[in-house]
Amino acid sequence: MEIGLVGKPNVGKSTFFSAATRLEVEMASYPFTTIDANKGVGYIRNRCPHQDLEVECEPNNAPCINGTRMIPVKIIDVAGLVPEAHKGKGLGNQFLDDLRQASTLIHIVDASGSTNSEGEPCGKGEHDPRADVEFLTKEIDHWLKGILERNWDKVSRKLEVVGGNVEHAVYEQLSGLGVSEAMVVLAVRSADIQESPKNWSGDDLYRLAKAIRMKAKPMLISANKADLAGDDLMDSLMTLGDDIVIPTSAEYELALRKASESDIVEYMPGEDNFKVLRDDISDMQKSALDKIESHMKRYGGLGVQQTLEKAIYELLDMIVVYPVENEHSYTDKDGRILPDAHLLPRGSTAEDLAYAVHTDIGKGFIRAIDSRTDRVIGRDHELKDGDVIKIVSK
Ligand SMILES: Nc1nc2c(ncn2[C@@H]2O[C@H](COP(=O)(O)OP(=O)(O)O)[C@@H](O)[C@H]2O)c(=O)[nH]1
Numbered sequence: 001m002e003i004g005l006v007g008k009p010n011v012g013k014s015t016f017f018s019a020a021t022r023l024e025v026e027m028a029s030y031p032f033t034t035i036d037a038n039k040g041v042g043y044i045r046n047r048c049p050h051q052d053l054e055v056e057c058e059p060n061n062a063p064c065i066n067g068t069r070m071i072p073v074k075i076i077d078v079a080g081l082v083p084e085a086h087k088g089k090g091l092g093n094q095f096l097d098d099l100r101q102a103s104t105l106i107h108i109v110d111a112s113g114s115t116n117s118e119g120e121p122c123g124k125g126e127h128d129p130r131a132d133v134e135f136l137t138k139e140i141d142h143w144l145k146g147i148l149e150r151n152w153d154k155v156s157r158k159l160e161v162v163g164g165n166v167e168h169a170v171y172e173q174l175s176g177l178g179v180s181e182a183m184v185v186l187a188v189r190s191a192d193i194q195e196s197p198k199n200w201s202g203d204d205l206y207r208l209a210k211a212i213r214m215k216a217k218p219m220l221i222s223a224n225k226a227d228l229a230g231d232d233l234m235d236s237l238m239t240l241g242d243d244i245v246i247p248t249s250a251e252y253e254l255a256l257r258k259a260s261e262s263d264i265v266e267y268m269p270g271e272d273n274f275k276v277l278r279d280d281i282s283d284m285q286k287s288a289l290d291k292i293e294s295h296m297k298r299y300g301g302l303g304v305q306q307t308l309e310k311a312i313y314e315l316l317d318m319i320v321v322y323p324v325e326n327e328h329s330y331t332d333k334d335g336r337i338l339p340d341a342h343l344l345p346r347g348s349t350a351e352d353l354a355y356a357v358h359t360d361i362g363k364g365f366i367r368a369i370d371s372r373t374d375r376v377i378g379r380d381h382e383l384k385d386g387d388v389i390k391i392v393s394k
């Protein structure tokens with residue numbers, strides 16, 4: 001499961017990526033720290049169960065900072081997208097390749113309107129960032145439509161002659177794009193196409209592509225460079241239809257995380273304040289920090305952390321669950337307390353967790369125990385965020 005950062009060039013994708021993937025923690029090893037030039041690991045916050053259970057945790061896959069677990073999520077800094085990318089313009093194809101892997105997208109726009117539609121700098125407010133939201137979703141829709149269209153004659157003829165399920169046929173066309181068959185079923189229903197598959201028009205396929213994109217690549221908008229944007233620009237973006245829009249300043253977030261690494265400030269990502277730790281900073285540093293502080297107060301934070309968390313907790317509707325081997329000491333087989341955190345879709349059951357931990361544990365599932373209550377739970381028991389679960393398996 002990966003988060004894709006998308007948008008045209010120069011809006012701050014790489015700055016957002018650097019900020020989000022920088023976390024200073026004292027840990028020997030945690031997974032996939034740096035994967036690739038444009039792939040890394042960001043973190044979403046989750047209350048560590050150690051706070052309620054009154055133990056000290058020994059994190060393995062998700063560091064704990066003062067009672068907050070930082071749950072790793074992969075982030076891809078997707079190549080900048082320009083209009084007509086689906087026709088191969090700009091880095092079109094590279095963009096689309098990166099996009100396959102993403103389960104959710106953060107569309108970064110320059111809220112200050114100082115980047116034109118091709119991604120070149122322009123005077124502040126000269127470009128309307130709302131236009132970018134429209135163009136980007138259209139690009140993705142055209143790309144998906146192109147894939148569907150490629151073999152549609154053959155596929156639809158076969159459906160007519162041999163029979164078969166149209167949703168399954170569509171699903172097969174999109175393999176490798178992170179689209180599940182269940183998503184296709186919902187999308188076909190919502191696209192509400194009247195014709196039989198053989199007669200689907202380009203417009204029908206486009207509507208279907210759009211419906212699939214909305215299910216398979218749910219997106220939220222980071223109104224970046226909020227530090228430059230005036231009130232009018234921010235207001236016009238914030239009321240953009242149904243989309244979730246979060247004011248962000250990737251540049252400030254990056255500056256603050258760097259300052260935290262150099263022990264100039266103490267800052268927990270996502271909070272709306274920080275503490276200056278040194279009194280020997282220069283006037284320039286001081287005034288930069290003052291600006292950041294007043295921006296944070298105004299927007300309730302810098303937005304980078306909030307954006308990641310909304311993508312995972314709201315768009316993807318995930319929960320965090322902590323599996324343990326011993327339900328009384330909350331340890332794994334090596335005696336580590338609350339070592340691992342697992343991200344699972346809401347609705348996941350005790351058995352789903354068992355499979356997420358290991359296929360063999362899933363196969364041998366007997367029952368589970370909710371460590372917080374000491375109650376035995378069955379395989380179909382739905383888990384909730386923050387659960388600490390022991391699985392009994394053959
Ligand atoms: N003022 C301001 N500038 C930013 C912000 N984020 C990025 N920038 C600047 O915008 C320019 C483009 O950023 P970059 O991350 O390379 O954009 P990308 O092409 O989308 O990856 C750089 O000069 C950044 O310093 C922000 O939040 N505020």
Ligand SMILES: [Mg+2]
Nearest residue numbers: 010013014015
């Ligand atoms: Mg970049």
